[in-house]
Amino acid sequence: MVSMSITPTSAKRPGRVGGRGLFREVFKWSTVEFKYPSEDEKSVALISGKYRPENGLPLGLEVWKPGVGATLATVPLPQLQKKMVATSPILDPYPSWSWHTLDTCNGITSVFRVAVDDCGRLWVLDSGKVDVVTSVKPVCPAQLLIFDLKTDSLVWSYKFPKLQTPHGSLLTNIVVDVKQGKCHDAHAYVSDVFRYGLLVYSLREDKSWRIDHPYFYPDPLATKFNLDGIRFSWTDGIFGIALPPEDVKTGNRSLFFHPLSSFREFSVPTSYLRNETGSEQKDPFRKVGEPRRRSRGHASGSAFDRQGVLFYNLVSKSAVGCWNSKTGVHNPHTQGVVARDPKGLSFPNDLKVDHNPDQGLWVLSNRLHKFLYSTLSPNETNFRVYTGKVKELVKGTPCGPGYVPPPQRKQRRKCQDQ
Template identity: 55%
Template structure:
């Protein structure tokens, strides 16, 4: 629900809602608030208009897009996880618009979650948002996204989102990436992409963090695992990649499934922040940009051996 841009600004998404696990009370309009990290002062506030906020909407993620250090031409993309839409905001124009698409919807096959003998069902739509590095040939970036209740990844050029007529041209969304990450327990909420084009994503029902090199085909054989631990990564709920010269991955784990459907043990460490350098994390995995491409394989054989076909 927050994003830091290269201009030293913190973009915060205020959903305006409380008690989302029960009655979901709307206390104020959803809004974007932007702070100067050098002075800690509020720079700007944009309240999302009512006609862009369907009943029971829940805005859960925001990512800022700044190119070539043109801070006054920034955009932000916001995910509505429950009413399946994306809000696009232009800093220069100080206005926003809403985009709808079937790619933002959950997959009914993927709405069942199971972790630590706790089974639950969520119909969460678009959640994870990640921006590619700027393409010097097109001066454009790809937005990679996925619904949480889904095993697939999608992409769309941000130039399409930046057009407020995108909602009238759904055929422009052509980015279904390759094949599904798997057939069960491959749920992911948050994601982020580093400067080399490596996508990191949390695997909430596997207590892990996965990766994929966007310069490779989106196949299961190219889905790597950079960390997995049932204790320290119990429900890795969020992740971010910073803007340091040597970038770091930051992961928050919080045992959310136990908090909602069971209980937390106060004598245990229930909340953790973990970090590691992205180049170290992918070294030796299929996500490593220095790794050689894999030979072509028939993933159906792998699925059959894993009992997933």
């Protein structure tokens, strides 16, 4: 199954991306359509204005194995054959319509991202905000909902305290850290893109805390965007967050992150994030290597595979980039591009690496810039989901196995007498 988070707003043959035929278009849509219990209920929703297909925008995705038996919806995962034709399935609200039709805050308000952990649970990040295009209107408290994917039943829920979600905040991304396979000892890391913070939730303690740091802020020199001739300025902070595999010997790892309006990557040990009281020791936050992507542009969603390769969407270049963290070197020479397509990957927004033994990379593109500053034609394909096998995508790139980065040059500092 593929789950998609859909945000409500107030307003050919499948493509082979990247030139090597390794990235395939699985789904495509012109507008978002939902499966209603009946045609009568759908007609009533259309007439009343509660359902406007043109106002739905897919923002996030997650993948789990087939057989696991609206702002959050699912589509059936097809058999990924080489000659498959991309389909445009109707989205089925998850876990049921009743979660999306309540007028109280007991249901689901507005999901931006979801995450599947290694314990077969779906973590749903509900921002509680609507009209995010114009005003970021708070309707309900931001919350986490955890579903058992075997039964599609809610196993736990948690509402973030108001003090941890200041006015104007927007929770947009989530990753789940299950410590050494212990399902009860799980933490969720949640990014606040507009108020530049990171929320940490402990499942075992059933509590959360907020962490603030200058690295969560946008880079003032990286706020200008130019996509398809559309120029705009964004001051989006921490957005892409990703967890590499645990260290085999120590079990430790760091959270890698970057603001959307930035060209840098940063990291912080998860041991620091999981400690609510913090530490008086030296600042544990680190910049990772040189300013990355400066010649390639801004990055949105990101994710690691089991081999330690970090994948990230290059929104300014309609591409998907990669970096093999095991090289120990982070610079332009150790980063590659696994897919590029100005049309098919027009604003690649979310990205996931699935949990299958032979891992696959999944990317959602949604033409967000045109949705916000221009118009989306109902006669064109606007939303796409692509996939490809990780081990095939990295071949021939600096992210592939056996790649040896070139020796680093020592930087010379120019001195000037005062």
